[in-house]
Amino acid sequence: MRNYLTLALKVLTRRKFFTFISLFGVSVTLLVLMVFTAIADNVFSPRAPESRFDRVLCAYAVGWYGDGGTSHSGWPSYAFLDKYVRTLPGAEKVAVFTTPEGTAIYKDGRRTDAILRTTDGEYWRILDFRFLEGRALTNADDTQGAYVAVITDKLREQLFGGKVKAEGQTISIDGRPFRVVGVVKRVPAMRLAGYADVWVPLRTLAPSGFETEMLNGHYQGIVLAKSRADFPRLRREFATRIAAIKPIDPRFTTVKSSLDTTFQFFARMFAPGNQYDPNRVLFTASFFSILALLFMALPALNLVIIGLSRILERSSEIGVRKAFGAPRGALIRQFVLENLVLTFLGALIGFVLSGIVLAILNGTVPIVNGGLDLNVRIFFYAMLIAAFFGVVSGLYPAWRMSRLHPVAALRGGVL
Amino acid sequence: MIKLENIDKVYRTARVETLALHNINLDVPSGEFVSVMGPSGCGKSTLLNLIGLLDRPTAGTLAIDGQNVETSERKLARVRNEKLGFVFQTFHLVPDLKVIDNVEIPLLYRKMSGAQRRKLAAAALDRVGLSSRMQHFPTQLSGGQQQRVAIARAIVGKPRILLADEPTGNLDSAMGDEIMDILHELNREEKTTIVMVTHDDRFARRTDRIVRLFDGRRVA
Ligand SMILES: Nc1ncnc2c1ncn2[C@@H]1O[C@H](COP(=O)(O)OP(=O)(O)OP(=O)(O)O)[C@@H](O)[C@H]1O
Ligand SMILES: [Mg+2]
Numbered sequence: 227m228r229n230y231l232t233l234a235l236k237v238l239t240r241r242k243f244f245t246f247i248s249l250f251g252v253s254v255t256l257l258v259l260m261v262f263t264a265i266a267d268n269v270f271s272p273r274a275p276e277s278r279f280d281r282v283l284c285a286y287a288v289g290w291y292g293d294g295g296t297s298h299s300g301w302p303s304y305a306f307l308d309k310y311v312r313t314l315p316g317a318e319k320v321a322v323f324t325t326p327e328g329t330a331i332y333k334d335g336r337r338t339d340a341i342l343r344t345t346d347g348e349y350w351r352i353l354d355f356r357f358l359e360g361r362a363l364t365n366a367d368d369t370q371g372a373y374v375a376v377i378t379d380k381l382r383e384q385l386f387g388g389k390v391k392a393e394g395q396t397i398s399i400d401g402r403p404f405r406v407v408g409v410v411k412r413v414p415a416m417r418l419a420g421y422a423d424v425w426v427p428l429r430t431l432a433p434s435g436f437e438t439e440m441l442n443g444h445y446q447g448i449v450l451a452k453s454r455a456d457f458p459r460l461r462r463e464f465a466t467r468i469a470a471i472k473p474i475d476p477r478f479t480t481v482k483s484s485l486d487t488t489f490q491f492f493a494r495m496f497a498p499g500n501q502y503d504p505n506r507v508l509f510t511a512s513f514f515s516i517l518a519l520l521f522m523a524l525p526a527l528n529l530v531i532i533g534l535s536r537i538l539e540r541s542s543e544i545g546v547r548k549a550f551g552a553p554r555g556a557l558i559r560q561f562v563l564e565n566l567v568l569t570f571l572g573a574l575i576g577f578v579l580s581g582i583v584l585a586i587l588n589g590t591v592p593i594v595n596g597g598l599d600l601n602v603r604i605f606f607y608a609m610l611i612a613a614f615f616g617v618v619s620g621l622y623p624a625w626r627m628s629r630l631h632p633v634a635a636l637r638g639g640v641l
Numbered sequence: 642m643i644k645l646e647n648i649d650k651v652y653r654t655a656r657v658e659t660l661a662l663h664n665i666n667l668d669v670p671s672g673e674f675v676s677v678m679g680p681s682g683c684g685k686s687t688l689l690n691l692i693g694l695l696d697r698p699t700a701g702t703l704a705i706d707g708q709n710v711e712t713s714e715r716k717l718a719r720v721r722n723e724k725l726g727f728v729f730q731t732f733h734l735v736p737d738l739k740v741i742d743n744v745e746i747p748l749l750y751r752k753m754s755g756a757q758r759r760k761l762a763a764a765a766l767d768r769v770g771l772s773s774r775m776q777h778f779p780t781q782l783s784g785g786q787q788q789r790v791a792i793a794r795a796i797v798g799k800p801r802i803l804l805a806d807e808p809t810g811n812l813d814s815a816m817g818d819e820i821m822d823i824l825h826e827l828n829r830e831e832k833t834t835i836v837m838v839t840h841d842d843r844f845a846r847r848t849d850r851i852v853r854l855f856d857g858r859r860v861a
Binding site: 232233236237240542543545546547548549550551552553554556631632633636 | 690693695696714715718719720721722723726727729731733735737738742746747749750794798
């Protein structure tokens with residue numbers, strides 16, 4: 227093993243040009259894959275302020291389906307969430323809040339555009355914002371319709387400049403005065419429930435449709451389960467409730483909605499066709515896996531070709547090893563291992579580069595709000611990708627090498 | 642130790658058929674040092690490759706150490722690893738590996754610890770008088786030294802049979818003498834059976850017996 231590893235490194239340093247080309251291809255490929263992996267990880271894995279989302283189910287959509295393929299789907303209404311989600315038995319907490327919407331905030335006659343959400347008090351007990359000042363919105367704020375607001379540090383900077391304390395100050399939202407009661411650390415736009423610049427109680431600014439019987443509106447609901455093990459039971463109960471709904475509109479026969487993890491919701495939205503097809507998650511996951519594979523195909527082919535071109539140059543070594551009794555399996559293992567050393571080196575370079583790219587994205591794309599980062603899990607994924615890549619691109623050349631006739635190999639490598 | 646009966650070897654390419662060996666019979670008892678001579682293209686290397694189980698005869702039977710060898714590629718590799726050692730005219734050292742790592746190669750395909758491999762390789766190098774060059778790369782050595790490394794590699798697994806195809810062919814006569822001395826010493830002290838192809842009468846005369854080939858046939 228040590229013998230093989232030193233040989234692998236030796237071969238790499240000797241053939242500098244090939245090594246450079248291969249490493250370049252591998253690291254750029256893995257860089258791109260890692261950036262996407264990091265973004266996906268940042269979107270789909272539970273991170274502040276959605277740290278508890280490993281046991282949260284989201285009610286983000288209600289769809290209508292009719293005969294002949296007519297359908298219509300959108301965000302749920304307040305009434306829908308209030309009636310069918312908020313009362314789900316067995317849920318630890320349920321929160322209802324509006325989708326993020328642009329609004330204008332006035333402070334001393336100066337206008338600042340910001341993203342607004344209206345929320346109930348539970349929202350603040352499921353999400354774990356990092357408070358820099360003051361407090362969260364409470365259920366009492368909501369039931370009393372108190373004119374209070376929580377803002378991000380980013381909005382605080384925009385409104386008040388510098389590091390001035392915002393708590394207790396008054397700002398004007400939608401022409402009404404709100405007192406700032408809390409400041410939280412800014413949230414990346416990838417957090418489907420957490421993202422906003424300013425939050426106020428539901429009953430202060432509820433958009434039209436707050437009290438209607440319509441199923442669609444501009445609301446989101448989240449259900450915090452006691453544990454993931456409760457997911458199936460919550461989903462079953464929810465499905466029973468949905469099945470009992472009679473559509474008001476005669477064009478539609480059934481109403482569909484489901485409790486999803488963030489990834490399941492994304493998968494549902496991603497592909498065309500029936501959003502409630504049970505295979506959609508699988509479809510989306512396979513789609514992106516195949517995309518990644520296709521993306522790897524070209525650099526992998528490049529590695530295969532370089533690997534094949536090295537057979538001639540190493541035929542003497544192959545002949546010697548065979549003469550001294552190397553079984554084919556040992557040769558295949560040796561050459562695949564050498565290829566793995568190359569791809570792992572490429573992966574390390576790619577990982578470092580992807581850290582730089584993410585830092586640049588954090589700095590230049592404002593909406594990201596500094597939310598893109600690397601972690602051990604992404605590193606683990608990267609190594610997994612590199613291993614897969616290395617084995618796949620190394621196997622064919624290795625197999626060809628192991629097939630050389632020893633006499634031919636010793637004479638100079640006739641393929 | 643080595644027994645060939647009615648061996649034929651035919652090379653078939655797209656157009657031509659070459660009868661490289663015809664009806665070869667040969668019996669090499671254990672501990673004998675045999676040299677094979679003959680003009681270029683008469684089949685010497687072909688014969689050595691057959692004995693070395695690197696190639697298979699077209700007809701006839703071949704026995705190594707009393708065992709007929711007509712088995713799978715896997716089993717042939719085992720026999721090569723345990724019973725045979727090779728020395729080539731062009732050394733065939735792996736340029737990317739240090740001398741000691743080159744010598745260890747045959748042991749990589751045996752079950753033993755790294756430390757054990759290292760110990761045996763160092764002993765083999767000591768045997769050919771190159772202990773001081775363990776950490777060198779092959780290109781840093783003279784031709785004669787490289788061939789001594791190759792011999793160390795051939796004997797590191799303590800094979801009963803050593804096959805050498807023109808081991809002195811690429812060396813000047815002084816270096817050639819050095820190599821021959823080592824081979825004779827191995828033959829004498831370890832009772833290693835040696836079959837060596839050579840073009841040099843001087844070296845051939847020092848061996849126990851000379852086998853002569855002409856146009857694929859044995860003539861002496
Ligand atoms: N792979 C092969 N395919 C076709 N013919 C071959 C092959 N190998 C050897 N031959 C032929 O078989 C004959 C014997 O070759 P071999 O290499 O055994 O000769 P040799 O006695 O070792 O010659 P030299 O002294 O030049 O090394 C030659 O005619 C050669 O052309
Ligand atoms: Mg020859």
